[in-house]
Amino acid sequence: MSTTLITNLSEAFTSDASATLIPEAAILIEDSRIAWIGKATDAPGAENVIDAGFRAALPGWVDSHTHMVFAGDRSAEFVARMAGQDYAAGGIAVTTAATGASSDYDLTRLLMGRATEALAGGTTYLETKTGYGLSVEEETRHARIASTVADKVTFLGAHLVPAGADAQEYTDLVCGEMLRRVLPYVQYADVFCERGAFNEAQSRQVLTAARDAGLGLRVHGNQLGAGPGVRLAVEFGAASVDHVNYLDEADVTALSGSWNRWDASSRTGSVGTVATCLPACDLSTRQPLAPGRELLDAGVQVALASNCNPGTSYTSSMAFCVATAVLQMNLSIEEAIVAATYGGALALGEQGNVGSLEVGKRADIQLLNAPAVAHLAYRPGMHLNGPVFRAGELVA
């Protein structure tokens, strides 16, 4: 057993149930886990001691929503959007064509590059999705490649009906052979429930098939307009519903109802459907920012994620998402960090393992080149990334 003490931390934000900020802190790592956290003056001895140089510490980000398996460039689409064009899901087909033309080697290299960028930015637990394959062979290939890099993989065959295909026939394929083939590589299934993508009946079919196959569920819902996504996610007990830009009162009530048997003060009870807000995507598509404040006030557990993808959010910067949530969505810095760490862990069913600095959790710790975690929003856009530890190892 090896022990390492990270000491001389200006503060450590725990992201635990009481969202504690420990001043002048230290953290003891035993092998890959956190063994102790508290005031540096009370720290136990250790074989190795790391002087953090009075940096602030917080848990590594848990990015619970990305689409990182892709090739090609869509910056022209972004430029057109900034000039006033609306976002249309049809751009997905552009990425599907470029990705289909990439070798396994190139796709793996691209994905590893993006995961490495995310890690350098403090992301120590990463979900990614398929969804740019849209055929049995390609979706299976993307799921296999994703499973070699990401911590959790979500099957999103139901991302877009390929051009020329019949929507119902394609949905049947997603729920049949495609689902069977990706199963060895994925833990979750997702559906883009939106006008122009999959309607309520098709989304219901996808969620039913995925649930019957034993997968966890998530839904892309209410991104571009009001719709049944949130309601379906809650009805199916999905782990998360992501985007949540256009919510009516009934959507918020349904989400908060799913947390009725959850005790937030002790973080015990039964987990509901996490509302995952994707502020970088909202800005890049000029959609209204998701109502994170209202959701928190209604008792909904919220996650913040990057949605790193080539169409609507080509960034893996969770620090940017946190700063936006504080500056433009009215979350406190503590709420935003909790959403980007523990919230993501809840959305991925990993809340017992990662997402907070607590004894027994995996030692996923990021240090900031700043004396306070508040600098994440106080100095938006600045490169504050210090050393990153994943499972107790210094990885960036």
Ligand code: NIG
């Ligand atoms: O989460 N909403 C659907 N999927 C992605 C965008 C995909 C794309 O345009 O390439 C999203 O925003």
